[in-house]
Amino acid sequence: MRKTVILFLALTLSLALALPVLADTIKIGFNISLTGDIPKVGESSKFAAEMLKADINGAGGLMVGGKAYKLDFIYEDNESKAESAVTAMLKLIERDQVLAVVGPNSSKQAVPAGQIANDNKTVMVSPWATNPDATLDRPWVFRAAFLDPFQGPVAVNFAVKTFGAKTAAVIYDLSNDYSKGLAEIFKQVFEEKMGAGSVVAFESHGTRDQDFSAQLTTIINRKPDFIFVPNNYNQVALIVRQARQQGYTGEIMGSDAWGSAELMTLCGDVCKGLHFSTHYAAAGATGATKEFIDRYTATYGYTPDDVAALTWDATKVVLQAIQNAGRLTGRLRTDRQAILDGMKAITSFDGITGSMKFDEEGDPVKCAVVVQISQTGEFEFKESVCP
């Protein structure tokens, strides 16, 4: 017993000790949720980053100021918890001495972690966080995803144009800040466009609810032209199915949280033909996007979701900023400042989720796409909406 304990302690200690630092490497931290509520999101991020690292290191490294640097990515698990995101961030910044951090993905970790990054003067790019507070008044914090105040109008305009909708209903998750925020923006924009009272039903539910019949009955009785469902993919599967069972035959539209590889497994046939707005369309992609999707699918066995694509872009943006910095001195403080200047120098970045540039808050100005779920279950490009 004692022996095993000692062995175990020795093992953990040896793992805990950082590997010796190699010369001429660029260290980038990843503060992602590999365990907890949304492990799939962290996994997608990690896979995309690994692919990018293999690419660049395989080609000899990243060229900065005429010198090739190998990339070293450090993945820290934030367990989908706010406090762990903070300690992980501090660990990356202080202990691992990374030049910049990618992540965390969800807003509840990105907001406090962003504070830490900003206080410690380290560039942070969150691939997926949508809460405006994550970047607000924080010059060192950026994000790769567009914000909800942009995504809401996209859904409204598309619905009005394509479905000819005059009335709408919304069902959203009250305890999910993303869902609630988007639902409110949608309601506001739709009513501005179509007149007060055009959102005929505005129903909420809890995160772990399985039965939505009460809300759906109310919605269907008010006869909306379509239903807006800004929910996570697992709830979407249930909501759409239950709406169809109650005899609703009209349109249902969603937001970027639908765009998970899991959606079609959970939802099946009932989701086919529906639309949602998102960051990129996997089916029918061309150029660099297609190349990324094909390679990711070949390596990891499933179509990359938007988090994977956004992480790829976020990481590439950071690398671009490092190259913009021109020269790395090896002094952490100077280099981090140089990277911030490099970030600000990016006027236009061509990513696989579309081309983007950053506004003064560190939020990207980029296009959204609306995709339709095809009969084979793929997310097909329908139209692109730019700000």
Next chain:
Amino acid sequence: MLRRYSVHLILATLGGLVVYLAYNEYLGLYYLSVLMFMGVNIILSSSLNLVNGYMGEFSCGHAGFMCVGAYVASVLGVWLFARDRVFGAPVLDPEYALYAFPVIILAGGIAAALAGLLVAFPSYKTRGDYLAIITIAANYIIISAIENMSAIGGSRGFMGMKGVINAMEDTIYLPWMPIWVFIFTIFSVWVIRRYVSSTFGKGVNAISQDEVAAEIMSVNTNKIKTITFMLSSGLAGIGGGLFAYILGYVNPGSFNILKSTEIMVMVYLGGMGSLSGSILAAILFTILLELLRPLQIIKWIVIPLVLIILMQFRPEGIMGNRELGQTFPRLKKFYRFK
């Protein structure tokens, strides 16, 4: 003489050392934040131990009270001393933040203690599994209530506490957060120790042994239950307030049933009804979580496995229901802690 003051001496040295190292930035922010979370965890686990260990009830909603304390302390602090989108300019001069901070944290604790009544009243009539369900319900009620208050951010969360800390550091530069976490940790442990070793507090143990017999022996069980639940949730509120100020951001999702479970794990790891056990377990648990970070997903196989092994070979937890002085009688020569 030395025996009498040795604990004070050790604590003062320890506190002074941490503050000194933090002030001169010898101790990085990472280690400091781990130490601060350790302090918060000690407050949480020892206060839950009061109910689950000493009183023998089963509370699974401790994070709910932490949530109340966190929100009350945050909103109060930001309203009084920081510029905020919701409340606008600070009500008082930010200079006073320095003196008001402990009061704010205590106010969070008092609010949480009042929220504790949510569990205390039902506990007159029920106990065991049924009370456990009520505590879970209380946790959910608190979280849902805050999610529906859009004035303080709802599920978006609430922030701005960093402004209060900055105001304190601007007035007199010292690492205030570590100092207050340290003081409140000592305070909580001291309060619990005094409470359970008092004549009145002996009733707490009596309830755990046999409630009916205690009632017959003229122990006012309802009164004791009310006070114990309020004390326990009040201390959790203090822990929550500190937690909020360390993070600089709170959202109701951080205080869900998973957080409650985490606190419970610490209590059972340390041993029911052992204050030193709770403290040791909180320290151990925090270190273990950080140390095993590089293992990533495997961490969540290793930690539960360690727990299972511990429960297999030592089901009563690290310390059982004994204190440090009882397990190692020789130590008693060197210290006295009341």
